[in-house]
Amino acid sequence: MRFMNYFRMKGKDEPSAKSAKDRLHIIIAQQRAQSSSPDFLPLLRQDILAAIAKHTHVDLDDVQIDLCCKDNNSVLELNVLLPESVPAEG
Template sequence: MGMFDFLKAKKNTASIAKDRLRIIIAQERSTLGGPDYLPLLRRELLEVIRKYVNVDVDAVKVDLVKEGEHDVLDISVSLPERGMTPS
């Protein structure tokens, strides 16, 4: 191990942190123009789905998509494999 190897480790950690920050910023930018009710709608949909199927928190995605003159609510639910029951 060289004398300055610890500097390389910090550089890798810094680049990882930078990439994570870019992802967070991109997510925030995508929700800035969206309606305020989308996070609440996502949370409520998750609660209803969990009554029937055991799904992860990230399983429900709710987005507002512009199609021509109309705003379309895009809801995506990732369901687990068959046979899983609600907890």
């Protein structure tokens, strides 16, 4: 019986409010880490699309902008499908 009481009493030293607060901090930190899109990404996307449209005629649906994390670094990937022939501007 003493053996079972050891496990039952083990968690009684710490108040439940403190353990709930610690669990909440962990959940919030995980949710922030899982957030894949920072706040500035839509504005950055608009600026990049405007710069591309200024220099070449390309369908904006052919431009892909992705932000991913690799080895604790954020990587901005930009893929642009350029037209086969670009008319010369004179």
